[in-house]
Amino acid sequence: MKATIQICTYNRAHLLGRVLDACFEQTVCAPEYEIVLVNDGSTDETPAVIASAQARATCPFTVVNQPNGGLAKARNSGLARSTGERIILIDDDVLPLPNFVEEHLRSHAAHPDAIVRGGAINVENFDDLPLPIWSLRNYSGNYFWTTNVSVPLAKLRAVGGFNESFAEYGWEDIDVGLRLRFAGVKAVVNRRAIVYHYKPPPRASDVEKMLRQARAQARTALQLANLHPHWRTYLATGDNPLARFLHRWTRGAGAARKFRSQIGSSEDDRPLTGRELRAARRLAAEAYFEELERVRRAGTS
Numbered sequence: 001m002k003a004t005i006q007i008c009t010y011n012r013a014h015l016l017g018r019v020l021d022a023c024f025e026q027t028v029c030a031p032e033y034e035i036v037l038v039n040d041g042s043t044d045e046t047p048a049v050i051a052s053a054q055a056r057a058t059c060p061f062t063v064v065n066q067p068n069g070g071l072a073k074a075r076n077s078g079l080a081r082s083t084g085e086r087i088i089l090i091d092d093d094v095l096p097l098p099n100f101v102e103e104h105l106r107s108h109a110a111h112p113d114a115i116v117r118g119g120a121i122n123v124e125n126f127d128d129l130p131l132p133i134w135s136l137r138n139y140s141g142n143y144f145w146t147t148n149v150s151v152p153l154a155k156l157r158a159v160g161g162f163n164e165s166f167a168e169y170g171w172e173d174i175d176v177g178l179r180l181r182f183a184g185v186k187a188v189v190n191r192r193a194i195v196y197h198y199k200p201p202p203r204a205s206d207v208e209k210m211l212r213q214a215r216a217q218a219r220t221a222l223q224l225a226n227l228h229p230h231w232r233t234y235l236a237t238g239d240n241p242l243a244r245f246l247h248r249w250t251r252g253a254g255a256a257r258k259f260r261s262q263i264g265s266s267e268d269d270r271p272l273t274g275r276e277l278r279a280a281r282r283l284a285a286e287a288y289f290e291e292l293e294r295v296r297r298a299g300t301s
Contacts, residue, residue, distance in 0.1 A: 001031075001032070001033065001034055001060075001083045001084045001085065002028075002032045002033060002084060002085055002086065002105055003028075003032065003033040003034075003084040003085070003086045003087070003088055003101055003104065003105060003150070004033065004034050004035070004036055004082040004083060004084030004086070004087045004088065004153070005023050005033065005034070005035045005036070005088045005090060005096075005101065006035075006036045006038075006075070006078040006079070006082055006087055006088065006089050006090075007019065007020075007023075007035070007036070007037050007038070007078075007090055007091070007092055008037075008038045008040055008071055008074035008075055008078060008091075008092065009037065009038070009039055009040065009042060009046060009092035010039075010040045010041065010042050010068065010074075010092070011042045011043060011044045011046065012042075012044075012046070012092045012093060013042070013044045013045040013046045013048070013049045015092060015093050015126070015198060016046060016049045016050070016053075016092055017049045017052065017053060018095060018126050019090075019092055019093070019094065019095060020035070020037070020049075020053040020057075021053075021056075022095045022096050022097075022098075022100075023035050023059075023096060024053075024056070024057060024058045024059060025058075025098055026059075026096075026098055026099075026100060026101045026102065027098050027099050027101075027102045028101045028102050028105065030058050030059040030060075031059075031060075032101075032105075033059055033084060033101050034059055034060035034061070034062065034082075034083065034084060035057070035059060035060070035061045035062070036062045036064070036078045036081050036082050037050065037061070037062070037063050037064070037078075038063075038064045038066065038074040038075075038077050038078045039063065039064065039065045039066070040066060040068050040069065040070070040071070040073075040074040041066065041067045041068025041069070042068075047065075050063055062081050064077050064078065064081055069164075069167075070164070070166070070167040070168070071162075071166075071172055072162040072163055072164045072165075072166045072167070072172040073162075073164045073167075075089070075146070075161070075162040075172070076161045076162050076164060079153070079156065079157065079161050079162075082153055084153060085152065085153060085154075086104065086105065086108050086150050086151065086152055086153060087150060087151060087152075087153045087156060088100075088101065088104050088149075088150040089146040089148075089149050089150065089173075090146070090147065090148055090195060091146065091147050091197075093197065093198040094120065094147055094148065094195040094196065094197050094198065095126055095129075095195060095196040095198075096148075096194075096195045097132055097194050097195070099192065099193075100118070100193055100194070100195065103118070103190050103192045103193035103194075104116050104118065104150045104190065104193050106190070107150075107188055107190040107193065108150065108152070110188075111186070111188050112152070113152060113155065113185065113186070114151075114185065114186045114187060114188050115143070115144060115149060115150070115151045115177075115180060115185055115186070115187040115188070116149065116150045116151070116187075116188055116189075116190055116193065117140075117142075117143075117144075117145065117148070117149055117187055117188070117189045117190070118148035118149065118150075118189075118190055118193030118194060118195065119134040119138050119139075119148065119189075119190075119191050119192075119193065119194045119195070120138060120140065120145075120147050120148050120194070120195050120196075120197040121134070121138050121194060121195070121196050121197065122138070122196075122197050122199040123196045123197065123198060123199065124198075124199065124200050124201060125198070125200070126196065126198065129196055132194045132196075134191040134192075134194055142173070142174065142177065142236075143174075143177035143178070143180070143181055143187055144173050144174070144176050144177025144180060144187075145173060145177075146173040147195065147197060148193065148194075148195045149173075151180065151185070155180065155183075155185055156176070156180070158183070159176065159179040159180055159183055160179070161176075162175075162176055163175050163176075163227070165223065166220055166223065168216040168217075168219055168220050169213050169216040169217055169220065170213070170216060170217035170220040170221065171217070171220045171221060171223070171224045171236075171237070172220075174224060174233075174236055175224055175227060175228070178228050178230070178232060178233070181232075201271050201272070202271075202272050202277055202280065203269050203270060203271050203272060204263070204264070204265060204266050204267070204268050204269065204270050204271075204272060204276070205266065205267065205268065205269045206272075206280075207263060207266040207272075207280050207283070208266055210280055210281075210283075210284045211283065211284055211287045213284075214284040214285070214287040214288040214291070215287050215288070215291040217288060218287075218288045218289070218290075218291035218292045218295065219291065219295055221237040221239055221288075221292065222239075222292065222295055222296070222299075224236075224237065225237065225239065239292060243289065244289060244292070244293070247285070247286060247289035247290070248289075248293070250286065251286060251289075251290060255282070255286060256283060256286045256287075258279075259279040259280070259282050259283040259286070260279075260283065262275060262276060262279035263276050263279050263280055263283070264276070
């Protein structure tokens with residue numbers, strides 16, 4: 001088996017069928033790759049979507065069902081069931097092109113020991129897709145972004161897989177990327193290994209979720225820094241003295257109240273305007289840095 005596409009899913013039944021169909025419709029021969037899907041305790045219609053997909057699968061298709069335990073734990077469950085020489089990690093909200101696996105394998109043939117970073121084009125839906133042309137606006141500096149990345153399975157296992165202590169949102173893939181980098185694993189970019197990444201327009205009802213994710217990401221950022229006290233960590237997380245000073249100053253100036261007033265009610269389902277979205281993102285940044293400081297104070301008290 002040359003490659004494993006590994007996906008973890010949680011309550012994305014409305015997207016999962018399309019994602020799996022795209023994974024089935026690859027240009028490489030079916031015996032050369034497999035799909036390993038981990039259902040991380042979904043409570044929506046995901047089991048029915050999976051059952052339907054199993055009936056039309058065109059390649060080996062393994063499903064792991066487990067109680068919800070977070071993405072890092074789900075990734076490790078998928079790793080344990082993977083048999084491909086290369087593991088291609090994607091999320092449950094991306095649509096790979098038909099040449100996706102072929103392009104990852106082509107890069108690995110030229111760079112057998114490397115990480116291969118593919119491209120992601122953000123789209124608001126899967127029904128009106130732009131031409132699959134990668135540009136710099138689609139670039140991610142993440143060394144190991146599991147939206148679209150592959151690596152020799154043995155290399156990933158050699159660094160211990162995913163750290164399951166990352167139980168909340170954020171940074172579990174950055175942690176793996178740092179360990180692979182420090183182990184000497186190089187990375188190459190293949191701009192033809194493309195996925196469409198589902199990014200619907202944020203709505204007013206999403207604002208509170210954005211704030212919860214920002215706070216969770218702050219807690220896991222500190223966890224990442226404790227594991228890797230390195231300049232690359234501080235660059236990735238934005239946690240540096242200047243940024244902390246600026247956000248402390250803006251909090252003192254009442255920036256959060258201003259951003260809240262610009263957003264208005266977050267209880268309805270209306271799309272955010274451009275001005276409201278900018279305010280929501282700034283409010284999430286304030287929540288992120290406020291949580292960084294709160295957790296630091298709690299750790300030193």
